[in-house]
Amino acid sequence: MLRFFLSILLMILALATQSVAQSDPKALIDALGKADFKQAEDLLGQIAASADPRVVPALEAFNDGDLYVRKSDGAVFITRASGANLALIDPLSGAAAGEAPKGAMTKLKINNSLRRVLRSALGGLTLLSPDRNVRLSAADAVLRSPSAENLELVEAALAKETDREVKARMEEARAASVLSSDRPVDQKRAAIETIGSIGGRDAISILMSASASLDASLKPDVDRAISKIQSSLAFWDLGQNVWYGISLGSVLLLAAIGLAITFGVMGIINMAHGEMVMIGAYATFMVQEVIRTSAPQLFDWSLAIAVPVAFLVTGAIGLVIERGVIRFLYGRPLETLLATWGVSLILQQTVRSIFGPTNREVGNPSWMSGSFALGGLSITWNRLWIVAFSLSIFFGLLILMKRSAFGLQMRAVTQNRRMASSMGIRTAWVDAFTFALGSGIAGIAGVALSQIDNVSPNLGQSYIIDSFMVVVFGGVGNLWGTLVGALSLGVLNKFLEPSVGAVLGKILVLVLIILFIQKRPRGLFALKGRAIEA
Amino acid sequence: MNFKARLGGAMLAAIMSTTSFHGAFAAEDTIKIGVLHSLSGTMAISETTLKDVMLMLVEEQNKKGGVLGKKLEAVVVDPASDWPLFAEKARQLISQDKVAAVFGCWTSSSRKSVLPVFEELNSILFYPVQYEGEESSRNIFYTGAAPNQQAIPAVDYLAEKEGVQRWVLAGTDYVYPQTTNKILKAYLMSKGVKAEDIMINYTPFGHSDWQTIVTDIKKFGSAGKKTAVVSTINGDANVPFYKELANQGIKAEDIPVVAFSVGEEELAGLDTTPLVGHLAAWNYFQSVDAPVNAEFIKEWHAFTKNDKRVTNDPMEAAYIGFNAWVKAVEAAGTTDTDKVLDSIIGVSVPNLSGGTSTVMPNHHITKPVLIGEIQSNGQFEIVQQTPSVVGDEWSDYLPDSKNLISDWRKPMSCGNFNVATGKCGGKGS
Amino acid sequence: MSQLVSETRPASLLYLDGVSVSFDGFKALNSLSFVVEPGELRAIIGPNGAGKTTMMDIITGKTRPDSGTVLFEDTIDLTRKDEADIAQLGIGRKFQKPTVFESHTVWDNLELALNRKRGVFATLFYRLTPQDKARIDEILTTIRLTHRRDELAANLSHGQKQWLEIGMLLAQEPKLLLVDEPVAGMTDAETAETAILLREIAKTRSVVVVEHDMGFIRDLGVKVTCLAEGSVLAEGSIDFVSSDPKVIENYLGR
């Protein structure tokens, strides 16, 4: 009985969707208000087929979750938040249609399948937009979710297109659409050629998904295109791995570089180093928090502001630690380990008490989001910036150590304390500022690491062991060693990972470091000679 | 002699410290319950919230007059994310503080560590976190999701609603992902998915460099079939994972990721704009549209004095567990473990998604499975809700446990009854 | 040079020929050749960086030469042995900075140095025999520390530490003793005392002394070798060496 009613109901619904199909876009959009995900997909197909550019704002609003249906009459509106109420906008004309309380409206839900259909529909509908960039991204959208319905739209747009880049992209989009249409075999063969020339994984993906529905005679063409792409990818994969290694290495370098000063130069086994990194990340969070509440337009500058802030905050903390604890422990390196471990516990718990134990959100500025292609390499902006950032810190530090008066004093004190002090250098302050410098640099590293990792009280602990490995592997007291150590460990890790997995890869790297230290007990770039052991 | 006195003093201090410190303050007419969640160490990030929820629930219950006419008193201890310490603290709560029941643990390791203690001292533990199943103890109630209350419905959703044909099972290398992925693989293959369409990948705890793996996922996803990632990646590693996904431009429309360990709390540390559309499967989302949930969120914000604090699934599980215990104690008229164990089976309490949850004889509960998509505000949009599902302790998709059932009612009273041999005790050979 | 070698070769206790070593490009020893005869007391002088300590490092196995021959008793190739082997062969070494076991008593320091079996289990179950006791007492007398035998070595004066270290070398019963700046930081009285001590010791074994203190070397009155920039500059009596123009330019100064 129930089933009977259900089927009747379904039939009515089907009829309803059928009937609106003939009517205008307004009715189609209103029908979205009552449709479930599956029906909405059909409706979107019809809206797209209508090729009526007036529906674009409504579809965009749908994608952004701004499309609401009024509970009282089932009318669909684009909405904007307006205090506690929603400002209503007519989905087609764009005219204001008053306000309504939130409770009176229901948001139109959207899921991934719908988002896909929307992307394709919007792509098709905006191919003729006067804005070049919109056309370009429309062509992209069509390329990524090709559908036969879009084919004619693409071709129409292509005929009118004058911009070279957009035109090329549209050609590709057209080719992708051709593959999923019922065009003749020779057109498809040409399309395969075009797609094949794009290269990259996306092209393989398009070809593979189309291949199931293609005519058997085209199979060799598809295979040839794919194998051609794959052979060039194999080459690029190697480069990609090197890049990943360098980028991992630069993260290690960032984490280790402050330690290269406090541990490498001063000989303090600074277990609180990781916490300095963590505090630097929290400083970034605080800066962003202030910017969010008081000056949102500055958000893209947040990291630039956070760098000095983090440096000063962690540098100051480092200064306090050195004056309060470490200065009593010079010449007893193993005991600095214990004391700084204690410091790290206290810092961790303090941060936990202030900020809570959970992760804090640190946003990516727009210039650090997304990726770009370099040949066959896909390079993400945030990684690129981190590589650049860590290298500039490294070289900045190198110049500071080698060229500045402070660097000279620092080296003098670490090499021969008594001599330095008899030459009028205030060794105590040089010690304090050297430690502050190492801590400050750790803080800066925290700013960068906040972009790729959790900002939580545990952040520091996850880097401390790796940092020590890098410094020891590279050779204590040698900045270049730290650089080479970090990069080679990064690359090694990334070359091991694909074959043995991430876990075993990490274990192997550790074992290799242990064995390496046997061979060269003082690291990669150790100073040789008798002076060291004295 | 000096030494002897000192050693004696140390021993005494040790005993003193562990014998009921709270006892001194406990009034006669309270019922004590233990709260066993890490407040420091690596797990504090997740567990501290649950401690707060328990304190809130106790406070609310006391406002309503307590239980059996007595006030409740929460005894909070910190096992510091240290598994042997969990066992020690459990023992302390039960034998020194004489708590009536304990609410606690997060990781499976911590639960495994305390399980023998609860069985030995015959007390009750309410465990509020989703887990891998394959366990049923007389003294433990599992109010989080078993794999069939989370993983399987999520996979079904992806296969049916999104037409996914190729699966990446990515997880942190520990028991929950390993078991869940074993179950999922068996399940998917029983649905006709070929072995080459399943990729399994494990990473260490706290893994932060996801470049290679995300690339591998991309590679795996470019085979022309709709691909999805089923993520059992543990807490801390998620943030860098999602950041890498977003940066490499993997959108939910192309390769959706469904996660079982990512809830509102984890998203709070992320800018979710690039993640919109990725999924999570839970039995509760903060965005659930139900009056009882609205009420709960209001209380939570008032209790924590912070209206930005989110709620999440383990909190609901703690809520259900606590209320079920209260109801069972009132039905039994005592907090005596054996009586409560009898009276709690079949107890139904409201859950936060608007329905009710019932404690089943296998010590798991019934609850609906919700699939949600991440929104740009850090919340989930619920895209599917199933009817209530009974938590299945022994998976039907693992060869060694498919014949096992658990029923703690008399006369069976068995956690691993083998329906094939008709005997209690696993294989029963 | 080769003439010298062929002359002394049959009787040499220690024989270095063409020994070179460099650290990070710096040539610490440059084709150094040097011979010590049995029972000889020899002094070595030279400016800082002349390679004196490096030479000792090479003889005692701490540093390996890049090239060259180092023979002990004409047959034993020292470049293939490590410190412990070389010490057991009978070469003792006193460091520039007095190095004794500060948290042990004077007595224990000497007990450890006694030339007895040095294996793990031999030392674990070692018991002090009357002979060993007598030997230690004897050394204590020689180094004039009998009255401080139960004192921690840390509490000794600088000069006493130097003596204790020499005493430990005696306990080792070496055939060859290398002594690096034994009188640095000593009072004049202590210096004179030390010269007597070393001459006494040299009666029964070969001793090589590295020293800056020309007065002390004059006191010793033995053959002197002057090193500079890693090779031998001059060799002979103190008067002969100190009048050599090269030595004056390089070391003594004008």
Place this chain on the structure above:
Amino acid sequence: MISSFFLRALEGRILAAVAVLLAVALLVPAANLLTAPDSALHIPTYAVSLMGKYLCYALLALALDLVWGYCGILSLGHGAFFALGGYAMGMYLMRQIGSRGVYGNPDLPDFMVFLNWKELPWFWHGMDMFWFAVLMVLVVPGLLAFIFGWFAFRSRVNGVYLSIITQAMTYALLLAFFRNDMGFGGNNGLTDYKEILGFSVQADGTRAVLFALSAIMLSLCLVISSGIVRSKFGKVLVGVRDAESRVRFLGFRVENIKLFTFVVSAMMAGIAGALFVPQVGIINPGEFAPANSIEVVVWTAVGGRGTLIGPIIGAILVNGGKSFFTGAFPEAWLYALGALFIGVTLFLPKGIVGTIQHRFAGRRAAKAADEAEKSAADTAVANQIQAAE
């Protein structure tokens, strides 16, 4: 020979400490088993296993002190030896579960069943025999220490470098044992034991015996350590700590001395782990965490390194404090521990026992120095007289 070794070991303080430990080994179980629960003398079972745990930690700290306090090797990886000993015992206990596991599989532990393993991995064979397991408790940590030390000491890896690579070692083991494919139960580790040598691990009697055994093993190891430290070998050991090159130039093979000590210490740590596991009921990779090993260093430092009783007292005090704080003031525990680390290094560099000893020794030394001076003066006078004559 051997008897003189032990006679020397049992001198003074050590004898007193051993007496105390043996008394504790006898009295605590008695107070637990023989008294009525409401009697004033009664010690609850809970406290017995807790103290048993402390004693295991004390043994671990003693083991570390042998290498750190006496030989100058600061091992940041001693937790690894402890954990390996624990795993060896845990494997035995797992095998004793037999078919009482949840799946009732007589051959495979539960975690292997649900990960679909078909047969026991080779390294689990023999672990069902107690004698073999006990052997492994000694052999596995000892072997690891031997291999590690063989390489490290031969290539003269020293000081900070050695500390860092011991940390790398335990960290690598942590990652390895976390892997489920290793066959040690992944992060859950080994747990839910039923019985040991046929006695239920949960019975009060078994717990009391385990406690007594911990106390006895601790005193035995204390005596052995004391024997080592007081022998000529022990003096060489301290020599290695204070002036390694001098020891070398005296003709001792420093690498063998270190290796022997490191292996003995690792075995003691293994014993501690093996006694720890049945008393707390679980062993998992968390024990390999570098932070745990660092904590051991603190116990030793607090009690006083380079004294044998110090680490025992340190371990008991710090862990007692931990039990207290994590119960009474959960939020304050890390502050307290952190402050302890800093305070001890700054104000008590010799630790509690070391400081007390030093003060006594100081008084004695002052007296001795007085006398020495007097006698020196006497000699000087005598010399002058001689010279005058």
